[in-house]
Amino acid sequence: MGSASNPLVTSSVVDDSPLPSNLNQDDLKKLAAYKAVEYVKSGMVVGLGTGSTAKHAVARISELLRQGKLRDIIGIPTSTTTHEQAVSLGIPLSDLDSHPVVDLSIDGADEVDPALNLVKGRGGSLLREKMVEGASKKFVVIVDESKLVKHLGGSGLAVPVEVVPFCCDFTRGKLEELFREAGCKAKLRVKSGGETAAVTDNGNFVVDLYLERDMGDLEAASEAILRLPGVVEHGMFLGIATTLIVAGKSGVTVKDRFG
Numbered sequence: 001m002g003s004a005s006n007p008l009v010t011s012s013v014v015d016d017s018p019l020p021s022n023l024n025q026d027d028l029k030k031l032a033a034y035k036a037v038e039y040v041k042s043g044m045v046v047g048l049g050t051g052s053t054a055k056h057a058v059a060r061i062s063e064l065l066r067q068g069k070l071r072d073i074i075g076i077p078t079s080t081t082t083h084e085q086a087v088s089l090g091i092p093l094s095d096l097d098s099h100p101v102v103d104l105s106i107d108g109a110d111e112v113d114p115a116l117n118l119v120k121g122r123g124g125s126l127l128r129e130k131m132v133e134g135a136s137k138k139f140v141v142i143v144d145e146s147k148l149v150k151h152l153g154g155s156g157l158a159v160p161v162e163v164v165p166f167c168c169d170f171t172r173g174k175l176e177e178l179f180r181e182a183g184c185k186a187k188l189r190v191k192s193g194g195e196t197a198a199v200t201d202n203g204n205f206v207v208d209l210y211l212e213r214d215m216g217d218l219e220a221a222s223e224a225i226l227r228l229p230g231v232v233e234h235g236m237f238l239g240i241a242t243t244l245i246v247a248g249k250s251g252v253t254v255k256d257r258f259g
């Protein structure tokens with residue numbers, strides 16, 4: 001069955017029996033994560049995502065390893081936080097230098113559009129995530145239904161851009177200028193409760209782009225951002241996700257992207 005919104009995406013309802021109404025958002029995240037871990041097979045190199053959804057997948061992989069239902073998994077963490085979680089759970093780890101091809105990655109997202117383009121990085125881990133997930137043969141995105149948007153930036157929350165600390169206000173201004181027609185406000189991310197800049201795992205800062213309107217051609221927007229000196233990477237993941245698992249009150253849905 002083809003998706004009404006995008007011919008490259010097929011949709012299949014895995015389990016459309018209504019879920020208990022008392023499930024909260026974290027329960028839905030866990031459902032999506034557990035479904036994704038069914039794709040993990042013994043012997044795989046697995047990209048381990050970051051965030052409140054991905055952490056359920058990491059925990060589930062460790063549980064299956066302990067039970068002997070999975071063997072010989074090598075995890076590639078996408079952040080220091082996930083590295084610490086995986087170490088604490090005893091998952092063997094490596095990196096892209098030693099394992100440049102990843103069989104499967106599982107990660108959450110902040111926004112997902114109908115073509116399975118994503119916004120990621122509201123937790124600050126976009127660069128390592130894009131490196132690991134871009135090197136993956138299969139990238140399964142796991143979300144609860146609140147993350148689905150008609151167009152990227154459409155949730156009204158930020159599209160993050162990782163920038164070098166040097167003259168970050170200059171880069172912030174250039175980013176705002178780039179998307180002026182989309183009503184962009186670019187803000188340097190600060191630590192919660194503080195006034196100092198939030199620092200990524202790579203020692204960089206993050207500029208959050210808040211857009212009032214659709215930014216238009218995503219590939220063109222991506223290229224324009226990456227052309228700015230001072231920008232390291234942005235949180236739009238275009239054409240990288242191969243599979244989307246969405247958990248909602250009405251069930252769990254899997255979508256695959258072809259092409």
Ligand SMILES: O=C[C@H](O)[C@H](O)[C@H](O)COP(=O)(O)O
Nearest residue numbers: 051052053108121123124125
């Ligand atoms: O930097 C953070 C990552 O991109 C997360 O995967 C993303 O923010 C989604 O996180 P959560 O599952 O906590 O909503």
